[in-house]
Amino acid sequence: MLDKRVIEDVLYAALSRGGDFAEVFVEDKYNGSMKMVGGILESSISGRDYGVGIRIFDKYNSIYAYTNDSSRENLIKVAKEAAQALKEGQRDISLNLMKASFSDYNPIKILPSSIAKKEKLDLIKMGYEAAKGYDEVISQVTVSYMEEEQKVLIANTEGVLAEDTRVRTRYAVQSVAAKDGEMQVGHYAPGASMGYEFYDKVDVREVAREASRIAKVAVHADYCPSGNMPVIIDNEFGGVLFHEACGHALEAEFVSKETSAFANKLGQLVASPLVTAIDDGTIKNAWGTTNIDDEGTPTQRNVLIENGVLKSYLIDKLNGRRMGMASTGSGRRQSYKFAPTSRMNNTFIAAGDSTLEEMIANTEYGLYAKKLGGGSVNPATGDFNFAVLEGYIIQNGKILKPVRGATLIGNGVKVLELIDMVGNNLELGQGMCGASSGSVPASVGQPSIRVKSLTVGGRKEK
Amino acid sequence: MDYRRFLNRLIDRAQGRMENSEAFLVKNKELQIGVYKGEITKYSIAESGGLSLRGSYEGKMGYSYTEKIDDSSIDTLVHDAIENGRYVEGSEDEVIFSGSESYEDIDHYNEALNRVENSEKIDFLLKLEKEAYSLDDKVFAVSACDYHEFEGERYILNSLGLDLKDKFNGAFTYISVVVKDGDDTKTGLSYRVFKDFYTLDYRKMAKEAVDNAISMLGAKEVKSGNYPIVFENTSFANLLAAFSPIFSSDNVQKGLSLLKGKIGEEIAVPILNIVDDPFLKDGFASRNFDDEGTASTFNKLIDNGKLVGLLYNWKTANKEGVKSTGNASRSYKGSMGISPSNLYVVNGDTEIEDLLYLANGGLYINNLEGLHSGLNPVSGDFSLSASGFLIKDGQLHRPVNQITIAGNLYELFKDILAIGNDLKFTIPSNGYIGSPSILIKSLAVAGE
Numbered sequence: 001m002l003d004k005r006v007i008e009d010v011l012y013a014a015l016s017r018g019g020d021f022a023e024v025f026v027e028d029k030y031n032g033s034m035k036m037v038g039g040i041l042e043s044s045i046s047g048r049d050y051g052v053g054i055r056i057f058d059k060y061n062s063i064y065a066y067t068n069d070s071s072r073e074n075l076i077k078v079a080k081e082a083a084q085a086l087k088e089g090q091r092d093i094s095l096n097l098m099k100a101s102f103s104d105y106n107p108i109k110i111l112p113s114s115i116a117k118k119e120k121l122d123l124i125k126m127g128y129e130a131a132k133g134y135d136e137v138i139s140q141v142t143v144s145y146m147e148e149e150q151k152v153l154i155a156n157t158e159g160v161l162a163e164d165t166r167v168r169t170r171y172a173v174q175s176v177a178a179k180d181g182e183m184q185v186g187h188y189a190p191g192a193s194m195g196y197e198f199y200d201k202v203d204v205r206e207v208a209r210e211a212s213r214i215a216k217v218a219v220h221a222d223y224c225p226s227g228n229m230p231v232i233i234d235n236e237f238g239g240v241l242f243h244e245a246c247g248h249a250l251e252a253e254f255v256s257k258e259t260s261a262f263a264n265k266l267g268q269l270v271a272s273p274l275v276t277a278i279d280d281g282t283i284k285n286a287w288g289t290t291n292i293d294d295e296g297t298p299t300q301r302n303v304l305i306e307n308g309v310l311k312s313y314l315i316d317k318l319n320g321r322r323m324g325m326a327s328t329g330s331g332r333r334q335s336y337k338f339a340p341t342s343r344m345n346n347t348f349i350a351a352g353d354s355t356l357e358e359m360i361a362n363t364e365y366g367l368y369a370k371k372l373g374g375g376s377v378n379p380a381t382g383d384f385n386f387a388v389l390e391g392y393i394i395q396n397g398k399i400l401k402p403v404r405g406a407t408l409i410g411n412g413v414k415v416l417e418l419i420d421m422v423g424n425n426l427e428l429g430q431g432m433c434g435a436s437s438g439s440v441p442a443s444v445g446q447p448s449i450r451v452k453s454l455t456v457g458g459r460k461e462k
Numbered sequence: 463m464d465y466r467r468f469l470n471r472l473i474d475r476a477q478g479r480m481e482n483s484e485a486f487l488v489k490n491k492e493l494q495i496g497v498y499k500g501e502i503t504k505y506s507i508a509e510s511g512g513l514s515l516r517g518s519y520e521g522k523m524g525y526s527y528t529e530k531i532d533d534s535s536i537d538t539l540v541h542d543a544i545e546n547g548r549y550v551e552g553s554e555d556e557v558i559f560s561g562s563e564s565y566e567d568i569d570h571y572n573e574a575l576n577r578v579e580n581s582e583k584i585d586f587l588l589k590l591e592k593e594a595y596s597l598d599d600k601v602f603a604v605s606a607c608d609y610h611e612f613e614g615e616r617y618i619l620n621s622l623g624l625d626l627k628d629k630f631n632g633a634f635t636y637i638s639v640v641v642k643d644g645d646d647t648k649t650g651l652s653y654r655v656f657k658d659f660y661t662l663d664y665r666k667m668a669k670e671a672v673d674n675a676i677s678m679l680g681a682k683e684v685k686s687g688n689y690p691i692v693f694e695n696t697s698f699a700n701l702l703a704a705f706s707p708i709f710s711s712d713n714v715q716k717g718l719s720l721l722k723g724k725i726g727e728e729i730a731v732p733i734l735n736i737v738d739d740p741f742l743k744d745g746f747a748s749r750n751f752d753d754e755g756t757a758s759t760f761n762k763l764i765d766n767g768k769l770v771g772l773l774y775n776w777k778t779a780n781k782e783g784v785k786s787t788g789n790a791s792r793s794y795k796g797s798m799g800i801s802p803s804n805l806y807v808v809n810g811d812t813e814i815e816d817l818l819y820l821a822n823g824g825l826y827i828n829n830l831e832g833l834h835s836g837l838n839p840v841s842g843d844f845s846l847s848a849s850g851f852l853i854k855d856g857q858l859h860r861p862v863n864q865i866t867i868a869g870n871l872y873e874l875f876k877d878i879l880a881i882g883n884d885l886k887f888t889i890p891s892n893g894y895i896g897s898p899s900i901l902i903k904s905l906a907v908a909g910e
Binding site for chain 2: 085
């Protein structure tokens with residue numbers, strides 16, 4: 001993607017006024033997307049993201065610069081401009097860039113860009129019709145098709161020279177159900193680090209029907225009662241609970257500045273002993289899997305919490321320096337426009353041995369949150385919130401009725417201690433995770449779990 | 463590089479195959495500085511941009527883009543735009559626009575901002591951080607102390623002779639502090655969005671952030687139930703921002719906004735006025751023309767409680783046989799959409815003190831979380847994590863957190879009791895949204 005000699009010259013230029021580490025990140029990414037609204041293919045867009053990011057460390061300080069112009073002359077100019085931010089100094093470095101080798105966790109069979117647009121259009125129509133035809137209450141359907149092929153080259157003064165291609169595919173359906181002047185939305189969007197062969201595995205009609213099913217349940221549901229109650233959170237995307245409530249606070253960006261509730265707690269009991277949580281960047285073809293992170297470090301399987309005991313954080317190079325700890329292969333960024341920081345890949349709570357049926361049967365009164373929407377967290381306080389897309393009230397150990405418009409709020413540290421049942425049905429769901437280094441694909445996951453007590457925000461009193 | 467000559471070459475080449483074509487080019491410069499414990503820990507400089515081509519081929523509009531802006535990209539852009547347009551349907555109403563009769567001539571670029579030395583900005587951040595630490599022993603960390611400055615140029619050039627260019631700049635700075643009292647941790651934020659660096663006052667900002675955080679120490683829930691709610695100006699502005707897609711004619715036409723068929727109807731209390739003002743002085747979305755090259759216009763959306771307008775681009779305007787309101791909006795990576803410019807609730811006439819007296823026993827909400835997930839722009843329903851204060855006898859009585867407030871926007875519009883006179887805008891994102899503080903009769907609160 002960029003000549004080795006040019007990379008070396010840029011790295012030398014970056015350290016021309018001091019600094020103790022320099023890195024070059026080159027990105028050349030093809031994006032394709034198509035969107036159908038109301039049966040009409042409204043847009044089809046493709047394009048190329050292209051640019052170079054240059055980073056310099058001087059102990060704990062970091063300088064970052066990026067540009068679209070990858071000519072040798074411009075890159076050296078940008079590197080020298082970036083170096084101007086350092087106090088005067090000089091460093092003699094000798095570079096020996098070695099091509100890195102690493103495992104391929106994301107084997108790709110069919111590049112999406114090699115498939116004719118007509119075929120993709122048929123695939124989109126198929127989902128649209130399945131979603132629209134699901135029930136007469138479905139008033140509007142949007143189907144989005146997404147493909148990307150991201151080539152990256154990462155080189156640094158530690159001698160790393162790594163190149164990789166990341167292919168990702170995603171299919172999203174949003175269904176709107178309308179009844180008596182009210183509208184409710186259902187959404188489902190599976191994705192993978194796979195090529196077009198993803199559609200051999202995933203039936204888009206099932207994806208579409210799932211989105212419509214959620215919308216239909218919601219439009220027939222009553223408003224959710226509010227208050228504190230036991231909450232059963234179902235598997236798959238329910239893992240956004242752990243992602244928001246705890247995952248972000250385990251990122252070195254917050255731990256290194258001790259602004260995380262989990263700082264200085266390695267080896268301590270921080271959760272119910274039923275909880276084991278893992279971030280694994282190596283799961284074959286998973287949405288959040290990469291072979292190397294965006295700093296060129298091979299990804300790995302990081303056990304974060306084992307039987308309730310805090311075992312590891314998610315660490316990138318810069319924050320690792322501050323903490324005196326090695327990278328866990330967790331340095332990620334949206335694109336060359338962002339300096340990387342510690343992020344999650346595929347994060348999940350490991351399976352336990354309860355069943356969902358047992359959990360419901362053992363709950364006198366509570367909420368069964370079958371599908372969660374997105375959420376957010378304040379990593380310093382651990383306070384989190386997320387939306388329930390599909391929920392049911394449980395009474396006397398049985399599902400009573402669907403409810404809508406619920407929000408779950410709580411505190412990450414506390415909620416981990418309050419998990420009192422962990423199911424045996426672990427699944428992963430896919431999402432886009434936003435933070436200071438941009439929006440990156442990440443899997444969340446868990447089996448069904450029960451939290452003894454959470455604040456449920458709704459519009460009715462109990 | 464002479465971009466106008468380059469874009470002319472691109473259009474010439476596109477016209478060889480397309481019926482009509484348009485180039486849209488954005489060039490950005492950015493500067494970010496962050497300090498931590500007296501040192502510059504983050505320093506980022508950037509120059510980047512993107513180029514989009516849209517054009518019609520056999521009557522269908524197609525799009526393509528690239529960030530590699532040179533002659534080597536031209537053929538791919540033309541080829542991909544034609545291919546992308548091939549299967550697109552319903553694009554008949556989307557046209558390339560030849561230009562408005564006249565444009566306002568307001569300069570949105572502040573030369574003075576460009577002349578501020580970086581050392582002054584760094585000095586400001588270092589003072590801001592130090593001040594925050596000095597204000598109270600409970601300040602445990604300054605988790606962010608950042609300065610962002612941006613400068614953009616926009617070119618639109620098409621085969622119908624449209625040839626427009628503009629330039630804008632701006633900056634924002636923010637500080638986030640973490641305070642601790644035993645096991646109790648709270649955070650506080652202060653930010654400024656500005657075009658004049660010398661209006662910044664680090665003492666005021668530091669005090670605001672620290673006061674915000676300290677005032678929340680000891681916060682706890684309130685009993686679940688219905689409470690009168692005073693939304694602090696920026697909290698209501700954030701809520702309005704999340705719901706702003708309801709004013710897009712595109713969403714209305716697609717049945718994704720409940721404002722369908724409501725023009726001329728009373729949808730809010732008579733004291734509510736909402737406008738979209740592209741000429742607002744120092745507004746961060748101020749502009750003389752939109753992303754289709756249409757002259758910007760001032761638009762009333764809600765006038766004394768009545769819905770009187772929506773936001774249009776040419777595609778949605780042509781569908782209804784009306785004129786574009788100059789709200790076409792796009793990134794070079796996307797197709798033509800719609801977004802507000804400076805959209806805000808017009809100031810009312812109630813003093814903040816009076817809002818608090820009117821809301822006795824209610825809650826003052828100055829922070830909302832989960833705005834991207836806890837609300838439904840289609841139905842208007844929301845259920846959001848919130849924090850603020852319990853109000854007693856016109857005073858902020860005690861801090862409140864770990865609660866949610868829930869309701870429906872359309873019901874809320876009819877439950878507004880009073881509107882303050884303290885209009886303030888949020889950090890700019892998709893449009894620049896503002897509001898004064900607003901008192902709502904009652905919303906459902908979940909807590910204890």
